[in-house]
Amino acid sequence: MAKVVVVEVNGLVKQYEDLKAVDGVSFELHDGEVFAFLGPNGAGKTTTVEILECIRTLTGGTARVFGYDVTKREDVKEIKKRIGVLPQDFSALDKLTVKENIDLIGGMYEKKLDTSEVIKMLDLEEKTKTRFENLSGGLKQRVGVAAALVNDPQLVFLDEPTTGLDPKARRDVWQVIENLRKLDKTVFLTTHYMEEAQVLADRIAVINKGKIAAIGSPQELISQYGGLKTLIIRRGGKKLAETLQQKYGNTDLSHDGDVLMKADDVSEMWQALSTLTSLKLDKEIEIQAPTIEDVFLKIVGGRITEEGELK
Amino acid sequence: MMRPLVIFLAVTRNWLRSRSGLFFSIMFPVLLLIVFGAIFSGGGGGGQTTLFVQNLDRSLNGTPTNASSAFVQALNSTKTFAIKDVPADADAKVWARNNLGPLGGNIRIVMISNGFERDLINGTLKVKVGISYNLLNTTYQHLLLQVPGLNDTQKMIYEQGLAQLQSYNGTLPDSRTSLTWASDASDQSAQVIKNIVASVANAFNYRVIGAKSVIEFNEESVTSTSYGAVDYYLPGIISAFIMTNGLIALTSVTSEFKRRGIIKRLSITPLTKLDWIIGNVLSQTLLSLMLTAIMIIVGYIIFRVQAIPDALTIIMIFIGSVMFSGLGMILGGLVKDVEAAVALGNAIAYPMMFLSGTYFPLEIMPSYLQSISRVLPLTYFSDGLRYALIYRYTEGVFTNMAVITVLAVAFILIGAVVTRWKEK
Numbered sequence: 223m224a225k226v227v228v229v230e231v232n233g234l235v236k237q238y239e240d241l242k243a244v245d246g247v248s249f250e251l252h253d254g255e256v257f258a259f260l261g262p263n264g265a266g267k268t269t270t271v272e273i274l275e276c277i278r279t280l281t282g283g284t285a286r287v288f289g290y291d292v293t294k295r296e297d298v299k300e301i302k303k304r305i306g307v308l309p310q311d312f313s314a315l316d317k318l319t320v321k322e323n324i325d326l327i328g329g330m331y332e333k334k335l336d337t338s339e340v341i342k343m344l345d346l347e348e349k350t351k352t353r354f355e356n357l358s359g360g361l362k363q364r365v366g367v368a369a370a371l372v373n374d375p376q377l378v379f380l381d382e383p384t385t386g387l388d389p390k391a392r393r394d395v396w397q398v399i400e401n402l403r404k405l406d407k408t409v410f411l412t413t414h415y416m417e418e419a420q421v422l423a424d425r426i427a428v429i430n431k432g433k434i435a436a437i438g439s440p441q442e443l444i445s446q447y448g449g450l451k452t453l454i455i456r457r458g459g460k461k462l463a464e465t466l467q468q469k470y471g472n473t474d475l476s477h478d479g480d481v482l483m484k485a486d487d488v489s490e491m492w493q494a495l496s497t498l499t500s501l502k503l504d505k506e507i508e509i510q511a512p513t514i515e516d517v518f519l520k521i522v523g524g525r526i527t528e529e530g531e532l533k
Numbered sequence: 534m535m536r537p538l539v540i541f542l543a544v545t546r547n548w549l550r551s552r553s554g555l556f557f558s559i560m561f562p563v564l565l566l567i568v569f570g571a572i573f574s575g576g577g578g579g580g581q582t583t584l585f586v587q588n589l590d591r592s593l594n595g596t597p598t599n600a601s602s603a604f605v606q607a608l609n610s611t612k613t614f615a616i617k618d619v620p621a622d623a624d625a626k627v628w629a630r631n632n633l634g635p636l637g638g639n640i641r642i643v644m645i646s647n648g649f650e651r652d653l654i655n656g657t658l659k660v661k662v663g664i665s666y667n668l669l670n671t672t673y674q675h676l677l678l679q680v681p682g683l684n685d686t687q688k689m690i691y692e693q694g695l696a697q698l699q700s701y702n703g704t705l706p707d708s709r710t711s712l713t714w715a716s717d718a719s720d721q722s723a724q725v726i727k728n729i730v731a732s733v734a735n736a737f738n739y740r741v742i743g744a745k746s747v748i749e750f751n752e753e754s755v756t757s758t759s760y761g762a763v764d765y766y767l768p769g770i771i772s773a774f775i776m777t778n779g780l781i782a783l784t785s786v787t788s789e790f791k792r793r794g795i796i797k798r799l800s801i802t803p804l805t806k807l808d809w810i811i812g813n814v815l816s817q818t819l820l821s822l823m824l825t826a827i828m829i830i831v832g833y834i835i836f837r838v839q840a841i842p843d844a845l846t847i848i849m850i851f852i853g854s855v856m857f858s859g860l861g862m863i864l865g866g867l868v869k870d871v872e873a874a875v876a877l878g879n880a881i882a883y884p885m886m887f888l889s890g891t892y893f894p895l896e897i898m899p900s901y902l903q904s905i906s907r908v909l910p911l912t913y914f915s916d917g918l919r920y921a922l923i924y925r926y927t928e929g930v931f932t933n934m935a936v937i938t939v940l941a942v943a944f945i946l947i948g949a950v951v952t953r954w955k956e957k
Contacts, residue, residue: 318547
């Protein structure tokens, strides 16, 4: 069955005086998928998303959401009814409670879910009467997601939903996104966290300097750009590293004394393991598959820091 | 529910739960009313003006003469002055400066000259004899015309008597007693105080020569009800704070919402810019009506104010709130930074507050400042509110209402244009 296209972007350009924030981006978003825009700060993620949310104008190209043109006034009304948004750095009225803030956003729509239903969905029942100013960062993000869902949207934009959160709060938000997938919502996620994109997304678009560098499912990207699997022998030492390098090549010694051997197929990995068995080594062994981080490193030529900067 | 109402409820709730918002929007104006009321409502024997009096008219044993003492007593009886006696042998200006008290103040001195009583008696006698001569002479001229049978002897007796009286008056010294006034040129209230002292001197003068005032000075209020000073400050304070709430509070809240992305979040929904503006204007109007009600209630409890708002007053408040909300929207739309928005709001609000006749009558200002006040929206709002709340002067209310209605529509339209709802 043909995939239903929810978002269709062709040659999208956004120019700010001397800066081209988005430079000819094209992609599609399919119904029910979790799609991630992965890139460092300033890559053009939020600009692209805000054009699709109809709060930023485009300079060139076309963008359609549910078939509606984001540049046409009447179409914009239809788009706004059908999307839910968690903006970057979401904030709400400090003195209002969780329920009142969700009601505020819900009050903007003709068709909306019951607030208590949304609160339950986001597991916020205990905080219903708590003022927004008294919530933790993670709970604030959950309120933001609740507000994004109150109009029962078909498409949900989550712009950097876990930035600045502690690991536990981040996992909580991941769980919320998993629940959205179960509800068959289409999710457009932007993030600079590699692991987040890899764990959550059905498809990932790697974006840098306003251009999409690669697009595909995590597995597709890894198999295409991720490189070799790594056999790691913890504290294997220099002598072992030299032995494996002589026999199989592609072997390094980390500064911790770990021996890292890259293997491009399973048989080579087994041969190396049998060599280790014959040496009767009492060392911890681990086989590591390539990750999206390796993909990103390969495509962009750098890593993204915790703060989202390209290094 | 309609979107503007949802915005109205949310924004109002958020404001009502903000302690600082409540303080500056409601408590601060109330405190100001209480301070103004305490200063200008008088009563309780306080508020007397210090007047230094140096009585140099002394009898041989050094005690003040009866006439000079009576004059000081007359000054005292006005209950306007707290009189401080300056010793006769002191330099009055130096003594007054040294005896102003710990809080200082203005120096106003009345010096009663030596010979005050003597000159008063002589001068009074000369005036009385002169009056008697004029009276008898007028009577004689009248008799000559009305009584034809008056013989020469009778005429001679009258004329001799008149001549003797005139001659006696000529022997009396033409004495004039004097009071000396001293004050600082920078003391703006000195003229008023001096006039009061001069009025007391005139009254004293009339009393001494036995004249009676034939002009009776009656006082009436131009309003149907008798209002106190606080009633007159009330519309000024209310209009000034409706302005600051619109200009400063709304501007800072709008900028804060914008900075934190709350407006951006709302703009992603079907909410329109106009919905947002209407919701905020309604919230400001409610705040203005609450402020007015609380000010009147507090004013009634403490100062017994009698200004009760009618329908016209409420309409004035509504249009004024819309006007200043519009102005606040313009500033909030132009300035993104909260601190800059507040600074800009202050820079506009405070000069307008003092140049619009809100606290000080326009009449005391130089003519060029009066011209400036005529282009300030607050002038028309506070005048209109005063006419509606105090004078019940309908024509004046409608004229000012027309001006602020035009301004309100213009400000709201400009505010709607400059409020950015879509990013570039």
